[in-house]
Amino acid sequence: MxxxxxxxxxxxxxxxxxxxxxxxxxxxxxxxxxxxxxxxxxxxxxxxxxxxxxxxxxxxxxxxxxxxxxxxxxxxxxxxxxxxxxxxxxxxxxxxxxxxxxxxxxxxxxxxxxxxxxxxxxxxxxxxxxxxxxxxxxxxxxxxxxxxxxxxxxxxxxxxxxxxxxxxxxxxxxxxxxxxxxxxxxxxxxxxxxxxxxxxxxxxxxxxxxxxxEGRPTLATIAGWGVAADAHHITAPARDGCGLQLACRKALAKAACDVSDIDAIHAHGTGTVYNDAMEITAFHHLFPESLPPIFGVKGAIGHTLGAAGAIETALSIQCLRNNSLPPTVGVESPMTEAANAITRQTTPFTGTTILKTNSGFGGINAALLFKKSEVAHVR
CATH class of the missing domain: 3.40.47.10 (Thiolase/Chalcone synthase)
Structure with missing residues (x-):
């Protein structure tokens, strides 16, 4: 069980x-x-x-x-x-x-x-x-x-x-x-x-x-998780995003979800040429029909390294609780590969499921899948 x-x-x-x-x-x-x-x-x-x-x-x-x-x-x-x-x-x-x-x-x-x-x-x-x-x-x-x-x-x-x-x-x-x-x-x-x-x-x-x-509030649930390494380079990501794709697919499988269930993606989004290209490539493989809304927060708070996943998880849950997605601060001309997906202003959000991704040196990739809590407090 x-x-x-x-x-x-x-x-x-x-x-x-x-x-x-x-x-x-x-x-x-x-x-x-x-x-x-x-x-x-x-x-x-x-x-x-x-x-x-x-x-x-x-x-x-x-x-x-x-x-x-x-x-x-x-x-x-x-x-x-x-x-x-x-x-x-x-x-x-x-x-x-x-x-x-x-x-x-x-x-x-x-x-x-x-x-x-x-x-x-x-x-x-x-x-x-x-x-x-x-x-x-x-x-x-x-x-x-x-x-x-x-x-x-x-x-x-x-x-x-x-x-x-x-x-x-x-x-x-x-x-x-x-x-x-x-x-x-x-x-x-x-x-x-x-x-x-x-x-x-x-x-x-x-x-x-x-x-x-114990009468504790359920702010959100973590329904899926996945971790994978691309074994490509000590600092550079694999161009095809194979490791990130695998981590995301593992998270979806754990949650028994299909890609159509994902309402938004909170991406790693470092602002480097290769990381952002790798992520968008991976997302296109995962979502061949059309990309869901994509946002990132590092243009506002910088890259917090090992703390990024925890901070961004808390902010993803805030999205679910406040029914809105934040703008991706710093974007002037979105990448053409994802121009219609990148958030540029605070956007109303009625979705219930957010996919969170992070990647690091050594080819490590991790993904989490959050679901909106149906009730704020249960006794």
Missing amino acids: SHQVAVVAMAAHTALGNLDTTWQELCAGKSAIAPLPRFDTTNYLTNLAALLPQSSDVSPSHSITLLEHLATDLGVVPSNTILFGATTKWGIDQLERAGRQLPYDANALYSATLIEQMRRLWPSKGAGQVFAAACASSTLALARASATIAAGRTSSVLVCGVDMCSEFVFSGFSALQGLAPEACRPFCQQRRGLTLGEGAAALLLMDAERACA
Whole structure:
């Protein structure tokens, strides 16, 4: 027997603010991408990023402070909850400070300390694990959490994705020629690269029956999930999107859905030439008749790396709860291959099912399928 997976609580912090503020600003077409004062960008391709409000400098405990804000917003979790952390480079900002002989927080130096901090903020006797799968990290963690609940191995999992914008990461993307000189333009004909961002999100997943018994709200259900690698290149995606297609097909099969059931796609949409082309190619293979509405949020909050999947999951659920899709900020002239599908303004949405995709270095691809909750609260 497969157990239904319910999202019962969520919190997020991005460069636009907390989850509610991020949603409102996103629907208003706002972008938080701006010149960053955190470190000297003279030798890099750009000076732009999307930083958290009032975080021009990373204090010794800034990463932990971000988690503390999430914990305050999310509230208490059950004591037997399994903890899944997801990140690309948790602690790299503190390692930078240590290397420069600046004050740093030893409690946020390495990936393993993410679970330690989660356990401090959300006391739990459940197991803990950190997922580090590049920019699909938290999407993969959500997929694993969903599979664990569906199989009946646990009834409660907390997934927390977090990443900061550090000079180490910034310099790496600059060296790869991956940063756009201006704010990124996902799915735009003039796209020239990505813009880095930072942020975090936490989502509490539960067995729907347990959530009902405990009187917890079901914000949405995760009906399907899929993960696949294209084994193409260490940084570049396979041009035909074969890995992403497979991940999406797995998610559809898990949910017992057909492509005709998908009402919208929340795409990875980095704004790089090859990622966006790969995604649209994959979507055309999946939806040969016509593409559903497609949107992305990185033109507003930047690419939050390992946190992207968790943040974007929370925003996908906001779409279902608010019956609207946000604009894809930064698009001027949509790619001709998807010109009629890319959202350019806040759009009324009556659909019930959203497909979420994320891809990362190493050829990793992950997909989640969200369904609108029929009831907001069940007792």
